[in-house]
Amino acid sequence: xxxxxxxxxxxxxxxxxxxxxxxxxxxxxxxxxxxxxxxxxxxxxxxxxxxxxxxxxxxxxxxxxxxxxxxxxxxxxxxxxxxxxxxxxxxxxxxxxxxxxxxxxxxxxxxxxxxxxxxxxxxxxxxxxxxxxxxxxxxxxxxxxxxxxxxxxxxxxxxxxxxxxxxxxxxxxxxxxxxxxxxxxxxxxxxxxxxxxxxxxxxxxxxxxxxxxxxxxxxxxxxxxxxxxxxxxxxxxxxxxxxxxxxxxxxxxxxxxxxxxxxxxxxxxxxxxxxxxxxxxxxxxxxxxxxxxxxxxxxxxxxxxxxxx
Amino acid sequence: xxxxxxxxxxxxxxxxxxxxxxxxxxxxxxxxxxxxxxxxxxxxxxxxxxxxxxxxxxxxxxxxxxxxxxxxxxxxxxxxxxxxxxxxxxxxxxxxxxxxxxxxxxxxxxxxxxxxxxxxxxxxxxxxxxxxxxxxxxxxxxxxxxxxxxxxxxxxxxxxxxxxxxxxxxxxxxxxxxxxxxxxxxxxxxxxxxxxxxxxxxxxxxxxxxxxxxxxxxxxxxxxxxxxxxxxxxxxxxxxxxxxxxxxxxxxxxxxxxxxxxxxxxxxxxxxxxxxxxxxxxxxxxxxxxxxxxxxxxxxxxxxxxxxxxxxxxxxxxxxxxxxxxxxxxxxxxxxxxxxxxxxxxxxxxxxxxxxxxxxxxxxxxxxxxxxxxxxxxxxxxxxxxxxxxxxxxxxxxxxxxxxxxxxxxxxxxxxxxxxxxxxxxxxxxxxxxx
Numbered sequence: 206x207x208x209x210x211x212x213x214x215x216x217x218x219x220x221x222x223x224x225x226x227x228x229x230x231x232x233x234x235x236x237x238x239x240x241x242x243x244x245x246x247x248x249x250x251x252x253x254x255x256x257x258x259x260x261x262x263x264x265x266x267x268x269x270x271x272x273x274x275x276x277x278x279x280x281x282x283x284x285x286x287x288x289x290x291x292x293x294x295x296x297x298x299x300x301x302x303x304x305x306x307x308x309x310x311x312x313x314x315x316x317x318x319x320x321x322x323x324x325x326x327x328x329x330x331x332x333x334x335x336x337x338x339x340x341x342x343x344x345x346x347x348x349x350x351x352x353x354x355x356x357x358x359x360x361x362x363x364x365x366x367x368x369x370x371x372x373x374x375x376x377x378x379x380x381x382x383x384x385x386x387x388x389x390x391x392x393x394x395x396x397x398x399x400x401x402x403x404x405x406x407x408x409x410x411x412x413x414x415x416x417x418x419x420x421x422x423x424x425x426x427x428x429x430x431x432x433x434x435x436x437x438x439x440x441x442x443x444x445x446x447x448x449x450x451x452x453x454x455x456x457x458x459x460x461x462x463x464x465x466x467x468x469x470x471x472x473x474x475x476x477x478x479x480x481x482x483x484x485x486x487x488x489x490x491x492x493x494x495x496x497x498x499x500x501x502x503x504x505x506x507x508x509x510x511x512x513x514x
Numbered sequence: 515x516x517x518x519x520x521x522x523x524x525x526x527x528x529x530x531x532x533x534x535x536x537x538x539x540x541x542x543x544x545x546x547x548x549x550x551x552x553x554x555x556x557x558x559x560x561x562x563x564x565x566x567x568x569x570x571x572x573x574x575x576x577x578x579x580x581x582x583x584x585x586x587x588x589x590x591x592x593x594x595x596x597x598x599x600x601x602x603x604x605x606x607x608x609x610x611x612x613x614x615x616x617x618x619x620x621x622x623x624x625x626x627x628x629x630x631x632x633x634x635x636x637x638x639x640x641x642x643x644x645x646x647x648x649x650x651x652x653x654x655x656x657x658x659x660x661x662x663x664x665x666x667x668x669x670x671x672x673x674x675x676x677x678x679x680x681x682x683x684x685x686x687x688x689x690x691x692x693x694x695x696x697x698x699x700x701x702x703x704x705x706x707x708x709x710x711x712x713x714x715x716x717x718x719x720x721x722x723x724x725x726x727x728x729x730x731x732x733x734x735x736x737x738x739x740x741x742x743x744x745x746x747x748x749x750x751x752x753x754x755x756x757x758x759x760x761x762x763x764x765x766x767x768x769x770x771x772x773x774x775x776x777x778x779x780x781x782x783x784x785x786x787x788x789x790x791x792x793x794x795x796x797x798x799x800x801x802x803x804x805x806x807x808x809x810x811x812x813x814x815x816x817x818x819x820x821x822x823x824x825x826x827x828x829x830x831x832x833x834x835x836x837x838x839x840x841x842x843x844x845x846x847x848x849x850x851x852x853x854x855x856x857x858x859x860x861x862x863x864x865x866x867x868x869x870x871x872x873x874x875x876x877x878x879x880x881x882x883x884x885x886x887x888x889x890x891x892x893x894x895x896x897x898x899x900x901x902x903x904x905x906x907x908x909x910x911x912x913x914x915x916x917x918x919x920x921x922x923x924x925x926x927x928x929x930x931x932x933x934x935x936x937x938x939x940x941x942x943x944x945x946x947x948x949x
Binding site (some may be wrong): 221224225228232333339341343347350357359431432433434436438439443473474477478483484486487 | 747749771776780781
């Protein structure tokens with residue numbers, strides 16, 4: 206045991222590394238949560254939603270407003286934050302989903318980028334950054350701290366990790382066992398044939414938009430507490446880490462996305478005490494996503510054709 | 515019966531009219547903000563006549579940075595509030611000041627374009643209230659070529675090492691030196707400094723040099739904005755300094771709270787001595803973090819405490835903000851804007867003859883011994899190769915939701931040769947000696 210405590214990991218004392226592992230796993234849990242939402246939506250609709258971060262940030266801002274400017278109880282504001290994610294995502298899906306349905310995946314994705322920019326603009330307009338007060342959205346769970354293996358861990362961090370596993374497991378079972386889940390999987394394979402078989406495509410897609418939006422709202426609720434500030438710009442761009450997690454799961458595997466998210470969070474955080482790579486830790490999502498894609502496609506046959514040959 | 519009804523109706527209408535007239539009289543009778551005769555106990559806006567200026571406007575302009583995590587527009591907005599007050603008090607000999615404020619997003623091309631737009635297209639006679647991480651570096655040569663001297667609030671090296679700027683603030687480098695000086699005096703064994711990565715090398719360099727000279731091990735932690743891992747970075751800094759060490763945070767009120775909340779969550783507020791540059795020396799920050807942080811802070815304040823009872827300029831700043839910019843909370847950035855507006859107005863009022871870019875900037879250069887209770891020593895410009903007029907600061911702390919003075923006016927350590935040279939010039943040319 207004494208040997209373990211004195212362990213040095215690439216020059217950094219294990220004791221010093223432990224808090225970074227906890228922080229990384231907690232952030233990784235939230236990335237995974239968002240990533241799973243992204244994958245579920247992509248599998249059902251073919252849309253890679255780049256507005257996930259902005260939607261979560263908007264929900265968090267609404268909750269902040271309700272808590273600080275109305276007599277709304279905290280629990281209700283938190284519920285509104287999660288629900289807002291579902292509602293905004295569903296509204297976008299219902300309004301723009303049919304119009305983009307037959308378009309290229311890239312076009313569908315750019316549509317969500319538009320949503321992200323609109324939400325970012327709205328937030329900057331209604332709740333400009335700067336000014337007198339920094340915004341916080343602390344959860345009551347952050348008041349509860351536990352000493353685990355000599356490291357202080359907050360209940361929010363535990364919730365983030367547990368929720369990521371729970372949502373991944375629930376989504377996997379849902380897609381495999383339920384009728385709606387089967388319909389979503391069928392949609393992912395072929396939208397036209399699924400529609401021909403009598404599956405209510407619009408309704409199934411709506412469920413996917415709403416369900417993934419709830420995951421996004423939950424991430425938006427947890428992140429400000431983990432970040433110790435409600436900075437909607439930072440929250441909006443944290444979608445990059447979730448996107449990396451989803452890419453590690455090749456936009457198919459929920460469990461690979463979960464572990465991808467945890468890996469991204471860990472890599473970002475654990476790199477902090479290493480002076481030589483600390484400045485580059487924000488590149489961790491890209492590096493891991495590229496490495497995973499290269500590794501996963503190593504046995505693929507590449508076909509090259511020459512025009513006019 | 516009909517006549518009675520008409521009478522009652524007429525009386526009611528008359529009463530309403532009378533009430534309206536009385537209300538109008540009461541409003542009109544209210545003395546405008548910043549009016550009266552200036553004295554040692556009373557500051558006024560410009561001429562203080564209480565009459566609206568109606569002549570041809572005199573154009574001034576400014577450029578402030580606005581990026582996620584940092585909002586410097588408060589400075590320009592407060593300068594504008596002061597000019598609005600001047601305009602309601604006779605303006606510049608009857609001519610109102612028209613202040614044009616542009617925002618930039620830390621983009622050198624945008625900064626260069628906006629400076630040219632102000633001077634060449636908008637035809638401003640002077641540039642006032644600028645604050646940015648990079649604008650001084652981008653535009654100092656252009657301002658010099660046009661003979662402009664900017665009264666603003668500086669951040670980067672060029673704001674304090676070129677002739678084009680005479681900043682009302684000390685800036686992050688000198689403010690950090692002041693905070694590090696206080697922390698070292700308080701007995702810290704190690705020092706960790708964190709600043710935005712775009713200014714870290716300059717802003718933290720002086721404090722690091724001071725610590726090294728004092729034999730205190732020091733490490734700099736450049737931070738990318740917007741900050742997304744305050745807890746990780748804070749733990750890293752704490753692991754370096756250990757219990758009883760010093761952590762110096764150099765962030766605006768947009769970013770510093772993330773670190774302070776993280777410190778609370780990690781339970782290390784009481785284990786470390788906390789230093790900071792000026793931006794968190796205000797009651798809206800102390801209101802959020804007191805009493806947990808009471809007694810644990812050594813904040814270098816480049817200005818007097820933000821309190822209307824400090825003196826006439828502080829009182830006037832509060833009144834100007836309340837009347838002309840009610841959304842801006844009294845804070846260091848507001849003090850910067852107020853001072854920039856006040857000194858630019860003083861320069862304009864000192865001009866004999868036509869107000870042109872040439873006469874205004876010559877008047878700016880002639881400014882000296884500008885006394886104010888917001889600064890430890892009088893402000894000045896002078897014909898110098900660079901200007902560091904704000905080099906004597908106070909140290910403040912939080913107490914019972916308020917900001918209190920911990921150490922009075924202290925000259926910041928002359929780690930840089932330029933500060934030592936500045937103090938020689940101050941004496942030689944009587945720039946702030948009151949002579």
